[in-house]
Each structure stands twice: as C-alpha cells, then as structure tokens.
Amino acid sequence: MRYKRVAAVAAAATLALGMSACGGDGDGGGSGSGGAKGIVGKAQSQKKLVIGVKADQPGLGIQTGSQYEGFDVEIAKIVAKGLGVDANNIEWKTTVSANREPFIQQGTVDLVVATYTINDERKQKINFAGPYFIAGQDLLVKADSTLAGPEALDGKTVCSVTGSTPAKRIQTEHPKAKLQQFDSYSKCLPLLESGKIDAVTTDDIILAGYAAQSQYAGKFKVVGKPFSSEPYGIGLKKDDKDGCEKVNEILKTAASDGSYKAAWDATLGKSGKAAPELDTTKLTNCGSV
C-alpha cells in the first residue's frame, strides 16, 4: 500500500510540474486560474488517461481477453483522441454499476463511459458530459413471445441486476411482476432461453447487444417500447467543468465529422441498426447554473 501512496504523490508532483510548465502558454479549457486542471491538464501533461468501462456488456463494453470492445469503448477512444491521448495510452478499468461514482470521486479513473445514465442524484456527486446516446428501459423476450410491454408483466417473471435502476423501476411501477435478480445480465439469458423467466429488463441498447450475440442469434427480440429515458453521459470529477465542456466539444465534432457514426457502425451497428443522430443541442451545461 505504501508504495502506492508514494506513486500517487509522485504522480501528483509530476502533474503539478506539468501544470506549472504549461501555465504560461494559454490553456485548452479556458480556466481562469492559470493552468489547465482536470482531465484536460492530465491529458496535456501525461498523454495518458484512465477510463472506466463495462466488461460484461456485449456491443457496449465487453472485455474479450485483454482488450475491451464496444460502443462505449469507441466513444471513449474518440474523447481521448480529442484530448490528445493516443488510444494505446488509455488504461482501461473495469467498472460495475455500483462503483462508478466512487471511482470518479476517488480518482481511480479519469473518465467513465459505461452505460452511465445522467440523473440528478448522480449529478450531486460527479459531473456529466454528453449525453452521447439516449437509451430507454425495455424488455427482451423470446422471439416467439407475445409479451407486449411492461403493462403485461403482472404475474410474469422478469430478470434484472440486483439493486439496479431497472430492477427498482419494476419493483415500484409493476409490483405484481416477479423479479429475479442476479449480479450480471449474462445470467438472465440462459433462463430466458430455457423459458424459466419471461423477460429480461434493462436499457434497450444493452438488451440489443445481448440479442445480437452469435449464440443467441434469432432467439430473442427486444420488445421495442421503451418505458424510460436514459441519457448516457460521460462521467468526470464534479469540479472538472473545463474537462466536461471540452468533452462536449469533442462530441460535437464527432457528430459532424462522422466519427460518431463510424463508432456505431463498428460495434452496435453490426446488427443492422442504423446509427442514431447525436443531438448536440441536448448536451449538458456541465453544472453551470
């Protein structure tokens, strides 16, 4: 542990040096206090970033061996590139839903791009750039199922992740549905396949990712009636307003120069779904009042 702390101090010192070194020649984020702080500063001085992504969500963020793949990962690469960091210099960190805020607050990661819904509760702890995608909670059912939507869930068994927002929504809005919870969605799918449960519920884009996996091809379908709106944002430290604005700028550029569409086509778009429009008018104001 001790050497870690030493390393952290060393890193902080390097960062401070880097900051003072580039204090004179203008700055990327437009902060008034002399040097670029936050991720912009780190990207400038160290040319490295630590980014948190999911490891178990096909199509979005999945760890295949030592690599991470998916739409979130591609978005993260675009952002890193915009900040001047080469994709090879990104250190990927697996995050799960429960540890995203702590990871950002404690500085374990610089950015989180992990199916991360922007909401007010989270905004009190961290800052969000984006949204880069609007998902919605939906149901995944067997291809021949007649289950039409969440209203029809009474008495049916639906599977989700323990304590997740989709699970809580089912509990409060559809209390007659039976809720089976696991620690990951990948455990729900064999149950859906064998008919032990009637539906899996979470954001439509995540469900689409699972449905598109080769071993499940043609077996499942997403109902297609989203019953919530989940704007996916990029999480960073609460006081890093400059970083947030910079990321939003990068997203704007990505929407216009086609790299956003390319990211989609290389990952989730493989299932044949056309790339969504990135609505740049909806980007967050990064916490300014």
Place this chain on the structure above:
Amino acid sequence: MSTSTVLYDHPGPRARVRNAVLSVVFGVGLAALLWWVYAKFDQAGQWEGDLWKPFTEASTWTQFIWPGLRQTLLAAVTGMVLSLTFGILFAVGRLSDHRWVRIPAGAIVEFFRAVPLLIMIFFIFYGVPFLIQGPVSAFWSVVIGLTLYNGSVLAEAFRAGIRSIPTGQAEAAYAVGMRKSQVMQLILVPQAARAMLPVIVSQLVVLLKDTALGYIVAFPELLQRGVNDLSANRGNVVAAAIVVAMIYIVINSMLTTLANWLDRRTRRRAFRIPKQATAPRDDTTVTEPQG
C-alpha cells in the same frame, strides 16, 4: 482407514454377501441418478458442442481462465502470508500477560471471525476509501478481507497450538534464563507452527475458495473471468461453471492431500499432544477448516 476396521468385525461370508448386495444396490441407484441428471442436461441442450467449443480454443484459456486463475492464486498466496503474520501476532497478543494487549486482541479476533467475508470485502472496497481518502483496489479489498478473517481463524488455531505444547517446554526455557519474549519466539511459536502446519494448509483451501467472493467488487479472479466474463462473451454459463468448478476441485484436492500428508507426518512426531499419540489415527485433519 484404521477407525473403520475397529468398528466392525472382519466380514465373514454372510457379511461379505450383504456388503456386496448393498454395494450393488447403492451403486446402481447412484448410477441411475447420475444418468438421469445427464439425460436432463442433454435434453436442455447443455452438452451441445457450441457451448463447450470455447474450451477447445486456446484463447479461452489464455485470455480468461489462466489470467483469472493467476489472480486467484496471487490473492490466495498474498492473503495467506498476511494471514499467517496476523494470526501469529494476535495469537501471541491474546496470550499476553497484559490486559491492555489481551483484551483488544481478543475483541478484534472475535469480531473478524463473526463478520461475513462478503460484507467485509464490500466494506473495504466502498467504505474504507472514505476513511483513507484514496482508492482501494479490488485486489487489496479481497486480500485484506481474507487476511482479517483467516488471520483471526489462524490466531485461534495458533493459540490452541501454543497452549497444547507441554508446559515443561516453557518452564525449561525460563529455567535457563530466557525472557518471556524469547520463550515465545524461540520455543513456543516454532513448535506450534510445525504442529499447526496441516491446519495452515487446510486454511489455504478455505482462502482459495473465498477469493471467489471477489466477484462482489469485480475482482477479476477465476470465477469472475472464467464464468461471468467468459459467458458474457460466449453465452455458456453452465458449461463454464462446470469447467471452473473442476479447476477449483483439482487445486483444492491437491492442497487437502498435502494437508493430510503433513498431518500424518506431524502426528508421527512424538512430542505432540500425548492423548493423540496413543492410537494411530487415520487421515483427518487436526482442526477442521472453517469454510
């Protein structure tokens, strides 16, 4: 199997027939049950080649199972070394003559033996960062959790071990003019440690199994990589769990065999607890590990 022969006579012709009949009946019943399980799994398509094919590919082993196993072993070994240190310190602490050492040491050991590891690991990962104002990695959360729990169990085992050493040993050491700490360091702990070797190895099995609880903080150990992550990629959750279970069983069986061998070896040494030296015992371990 020395005990069993004590419990019943050498089988005569009738007993031998009866045993054979029992064996056959039970064996057939068991085989039928296993066949039924096999058939049901077959019906559910669990033996389908597609689900098992990933295990014939090198990438599954080099990218999922082996890295996971490495993390599991690394956490287990680190945890073991730390647990031993913790165990010896607190065992000695609980045997201290000073009340201000003995009571806190006792309270700490009792507390960590009573708190479920799952809760402990979870707290270290999510709670401790607030206390120390810095992140704790998943690896260290698991290792520290394992250390606090297994260290406490070992502390109790050591304490029993130290107390099982004939008092003459300590008296003789005092008689030649050794100080209390010398008696502990030079006479009691080394003997207790040797007598406790099988318990230590058995506890290693527990430790190794408990690394699997690291899934709660997404620590990439064998269960996480080999079952959760692999099946997220390949959709073969049951097949993956069977393979991973077999890996655990093989490794832990080897450790258990080692523990039993060490146990038999230490039991042959005469100085140990005289009561047990009277009869040759079979292959049980001294103290059962607490899973």
Place this chain on the structure above:
Amino acid sequence: MHVFADPTNLDAYLSGFLWILKLTGSSAVLALVLGVLLAAFRVSPVPVLRGFGAAWVNIFRNTPLTLIIFFCYFGLFTTLGLTLSDDLDQNNYWLGVVGLSVYTAAFVCEAVRSGINTVPPGQAEAARAIGLTFFQTLRIVVLPQAGRAVVAPLGSVLIALCKNATIVGTIGLIEASSVMKQLINDNGDAVIPIFLVFAGTFAALLIPTGYFFGWLANRLAVKR
C-alpha cells in the same frame, strides 16, 4: 443513523436478517442429518458407501460455495426442473438451503468423523466383543461419546454456515448482505454507519453463539 430512521430501510434490514436466520436454521438441520449420515457412510463396512462419502466431502468441500449455490439454481432448478415453491423468493430460498446444506454437510461429516476418532478404539472393540453389530456399535457406544467431542467443531460449522448464508444473495434472495449493498448504493454518505450496523448485528448474533458452544463443549467433554 438517519438511514435506519427511514421505515423502508429498517424493514429491509429486518427482512434481510430474517432471511439469514431462516437460511441458517433450515440448513443447519438438514446439514446435520446429512452430515451424520455421510460420516456413518465413511466409516461403514461397505466400500461403495465409503467411496460415496469421501467423494461428497472432496467435491463439496473443495468448491467455492458461490459456485455450489449457482449450480443449485442453474442445475437443479433451471435444467433439472426442480421447483421447490411457486413463489419466487421462497423457491430461491429453498434452493439456497439445498446449496448451503450439501456444502455444510461435508464439514459436519468431517467434524463427526474426527469426533469418532477421539473415541478410544477399546470402546468399539468392547462393543464388538459383546456382539453388537456395526450400527449398534455406532449408535449405542461410539456416536454418543463422539457427539460430545464434536460440539465445539459443530459450533464453528454453525457459525460459518450463518455467515455463508449471505452468499445466497448471488441467486437474487435479498438477504442481509444484499440489503447492505443496496443501502450503501443509495446512501453514499453513510457507508460507515451502515457497515457498523450490519457487521455489528452479525457479531452480536455469532460471538455469543461461539461462547455458548465453547461452554457447552467444556461441560459435555468426556474426561479421560
């Protein structure tokens, strides 16, 4: 402490520990019965039974409980179609009981077997000499004496069982550790009090249990 002033949170806390107690109680009974039976198998004259007992102990004691409970869900329930209750929570609860019992039975078996080993061979020899059969020897002479010697180890097994009950959370039963996890997720500012309440409850349940078994073992110990 404001977290537990909220009645929904208090209810969650209570129901979490209620599950733990129910899991521990049912599994303790099943594991004790199964464990003694397995121990009898392991010392029996029939080789197949001995092999079965040994295999059971080797397999279940060497597999992480998380995986065993996982197999109860995905093997017994999903694949073999064993439904133990129509209610989802009850079904998961019973599947958890099965998993905890087969796992704990392996430890009970080993505890009982080493208990049998503490009975001096002369006792069994004398029993055989007066013509008792294997089961009579075991039931009338050996097990009553062994029973006293296994009180302390069985106490440890029971304590381990109670703590292991938290692992049933992996198949979606919202027991104490899952409740704690959710409370921590919702109340990031009160992580430490939440932990202290949950850990403290376990300590308050289990430390006295440990002392009780220690006291009982001392009282019942066979003086030789």
